[in-house]
Amino acid sequence: MASVLVLTGSPSAASRTAALAHHIGGELSLAGHDVSTLAIRTLPPQALLAADTGAPEIAAAVRAVIGVDALVVATPIYKAAYSGLLKAFLDLLPQAALAGKIVLPIATGGTIAHLLAIDYSLRPVLASLGARHVTAGRFVLDVHIDHTSGGPVLVDDAARECVTRTAAAFREAIELAADEDRRLVAAP
Template sequence: MAHVLSISGSPSATSRTTALLRHLDARLTAHGHRVTPLEVRSLPAEALLGADPRHPAIAAAAELFETADGIVVGTPVYKAAYSGLLKSLLDLLPQYALAGKVVLPLATGGTAAHVLAIDYALRPVLTSMGAAQVTPGWFTLDREITVREDGTVAIAEQTADALAQVTDQFSVALGARAVLSTTSA
């Protein structure tokens, strides 16, 4: 199946966004995809803030984008937009780093007032980077995600159902993209 890069744009070590992504990674793996997680916060701050695309860690992250068939982008919402940490990474990538990729945008936040951040802040950037398809995304309220002491994640039932649906749509789009790639080769 497809190779998926699952990116967390959260600066927090105890991020609900990251926990949610790892939960969805398991679903994508169950669909037969190979998933590589990337936490932007693990990249060197000097390289991100200094806009150094030649730094080995940034170059390695760029390579992950290049080799992935699909990208899941998760971010907390701050001030009605995706995280500055995520923006720092996206700014260092080549203009068309998402060319030919299927992308699933996800966001988390404390209030439903930020639900449109995916469509009005994140989706335009992903599209401008050449994504072949940006599938329907999902905004999840922080209170609907519980990280248990053992590290497992519990998601409110209605939200879990919606997340399963957008994740499955992404998986189908990845499969359709793979079929198109093999028939046009």
């Protein structure tokens, strides 16, 4: 199975975005993938903002991104764009950091007006970093996420079904890429 990094770009420790990302990571783990998580907010802020790729924690985070097969990129949407925290981290990555990777963008926000932020602000950045395939992303309204009770994360049935389908399509894209890679290796 594939190695998957769940990258969370929320500045908040108790975040709906992180809860949604962990929910998707759990589905991927249940499917047999090796899932790890990187909360960007835990990186040293001075090194992150100074783009100090030599700082040990920053260098380890960059290596973690480069070393996986697939990536879930989760962000809250603020003012129709992904978080500045995520932007600061993505700016540190080498130009081809996502080469060969399958990427799933997910976002949360307070209004449906932010629905297109994935396609208009995040997807182009992920593609510019060389992603092999950026799968269809998923935007989930904050009111559909319970990040505090310890119960089900997605409290809206329609949102839960949409997220499940999105995670399934991501898993399928990972499997298709692995099959394609095996065929290329086996070809004379």
